[in-house]
Amino acid sequence: MGxxxxxxxxxxxxxxxxxxxxxxxxSMWPLAFGLACCALEMIVTATARYDLAxxxxxxMRPSPRQADVLIVAGRLVKKMEPAVxxxxxxxxxxxxxxAMGACASTGGxxxxxxxxxxxxxxxxxxxxxxxxxxxPETLMHGILELHKKVKAEHFRKYA
Amino acid sequence: MTIQPAMxxxxxAAVQKLRKQFADDIVEVSTFRNEITAEIRAEALIPICxxxxxxxxxxxxxxxxxxxxxxxERRDRFAVVYQLYSLQYNRRLRLKVRVDGDHPxxxxxxxxxxxxxxxxxxxxxxxxVQFRGHPDLRxxxxxDDWEGHPLRKDYPLRxxxx
Numbered sequence: 001m002g003x004x005x006x007x008x009x010x011x012x013x014x015x016x017x018x019x020x021x022x023x024x025x026x027s028m029w030p031l032a033f034g035l036a037c038c039a040l041e042m043i044v045t046a047t048a049r050y051d052l053a054x055x056x057x058x059x060m061r062p063s064p065r066q067a068d069v070l071i072v073a074g075r076l077v078k079k080m081e082p083a084v085x086x087x088x089x090x091x092x093x094x095x096x097x098x099a100m101g102a103c104a105s106t107g108g109x110x111x112x113x114x115x116x117x118x119x120x121x122x123x124x125x126x127x128x129x130x131x132x133x134x135x136p137e138t139l140m141h142g143i144l145e146l147h148k149k150v151k152a153e154h155f156r157k158y159a
Numbered sequence: 160m161t162i163q164p165a166m167x168x169x170x171x172a173a174v175q176k177l178r179k180q181f182a183d184d185i186v187e188v189s190t191f192r193n194e195i196t197a198e199i200r201a202e203a204l205i206p207i208c209x210x211x212x213x214x215x216x217x218x219x220x221x222x223x224x225x226x227x228x229x230x231x232e233r234r235d236r237f238a239v240v241y242q243l244y245s246l247q248y249n250r251r252l253r254l255k256v257r258v259d260g261d262h263p264x265x266x267x268x269x270x271x272x273x274x275x276x277x278x279x280x281x282x283x284x285x286x287x288v289q290f291r292g293h294p295d296l297r298x299x300x301x302x303d304d305w306e307g308h309p310l311r312k313d314y315p316l317r318x319x320x321x
Contacts, residue, residue: 079302113309113318114301 017155024068024094025147031067032060033087036074038101038133045136055143064090069146071139072123075103076116085122096150098142099125102132171195173217173252181207186257196253201265204256208271211243211252219243219252222268225278227258227286231312236260237288241268258288267293285310 004013034042046052046060061067064087076084088097099119102108105128107117119125126149129142174188177197184203189196199207211219224242235257243252258265267290268275279290280299287308290296298305307314 079300112316113314 017153018151020155021151021153025150027056028068028096028143028146028150029059029061029066030057030069030071031064031087031091032062033070034073035076035080035084036103038073038104041133041136041139042071042073042100045139050136050140052140052143055140055147057143064088065092067091068094069096069098070123071098071100072104072119072125073100073133075108075110076119076122077114078116079114081116081122084119088123094153096126096146097123098127098129098146100129100139100142101134102130105130108132171252173197173211173219173250176214176217177207177211180210194251194253196255198255198257201256201258204254204266205268205271207254208241208268212271216248217245217250218247219245219250221246222272222274222278223251225268225275225282227282227288227310229286229310229312234260237263237286239265239282239288262289263287264289264291266291269293284308287311 004011007013030042034040044050046058052058057069064070068091070088070091072084088095097119099105103110103115104119105125107115109132111117116122127142127146129138131138134142174195174197177185177199178188181199181203184200184207186198186200188198211217221244222241223244224240226240226242228238228240230236230238237258237260239256239258241254241256243254245251256265263286265288267279269279269290270292276294277299279293280295280297282288283290283293283296284298284300284305285308297303301309307319309318
């Protein structure tokens with residue numbers, strides 16, 4: 001490019017899109033929100049042993065307005081559905097959704113009248129994590145996959 | 160641990176008293192694993208419940224649970240089940256009432272035990288049995304706009320939409 005040679009050595013140049021995506025992926029704050037047993041694995045993931053802080057995600061937000069990613073951890077019953085959709089609607093853009101575990105992804109073993117057969121029926125899911133429940137390693141793998149996805153996003157998605 | 164003599168329906172004080180007081184209203188008394196069940200006529204439900212609660216030698220002051228059973232092959236399709244407990248004497252008794260399948264309805268026991276309120280709402284919600292005289296008979300578990308009663312045996316497991 002050449003421009004770097006004319007700037008002071010403590011200034012670097014970058015593609016704005018990449019820079020913003022890097023920042024977004026580096027500090028995705030999850031909503032502190034769980035529906036069933038998967039929530040316990042999510043909680044463990046945030047503890048010192050697995051240390052979600054390594055990915056800049058240790059701040060579980062109690063308010064959807066401060067959260068970037070909704071981890072749907074557990075089976076979603078139909079009575080709960082409006083509440084979860086409302087939480088998602090209250091999150092500000094950009095926002096992402098992880099369907100954690102078999103139940104959130106497909107309804108899992110709860111193939112009944114009372115359970116939503118996969119949260120993708122009501123929310124736009126970015127990452128599906130298999131498992132019943134998934135171990136923290138699996139959740140972290142899903143999170144890293146989401147980071148990859150976020151780093152490849154384009155601004156025009158939000159235009 | 161002392162071994163107690165087997166509890167039969169005949170040496171049970173509550174059954175003896177019921178047979179004496181409400182002879183025509185006792186349909187059947189059975190014992191299974193020391194648990195006594197008295198099936199009674201629905202018309203006598205409230206007097207019998209009041210009697211069991213207020214009698215000084217019985218004092219079934221606690222309605223532990225109220226549930227229902229669906230017997231799809233029977234004409235009186237539903238049974239409402241009352242699990243009573245006497246805190247005073249550490250005794251239990253189960254009452255059963257048969258309910259018609261077309262218009263299932265039974266007198267509410269909320270005037271006798273206030274704790275029956277939510278239990279009856281649950282039975283109404285999931286089994287569709289009406290409780291006459293209930294102060295607030297709304298659905299309690301399912302969403303308010305739900306159609307049907309999912310614990311009935313003819314309800315499709317995956318719901319009406321399949």
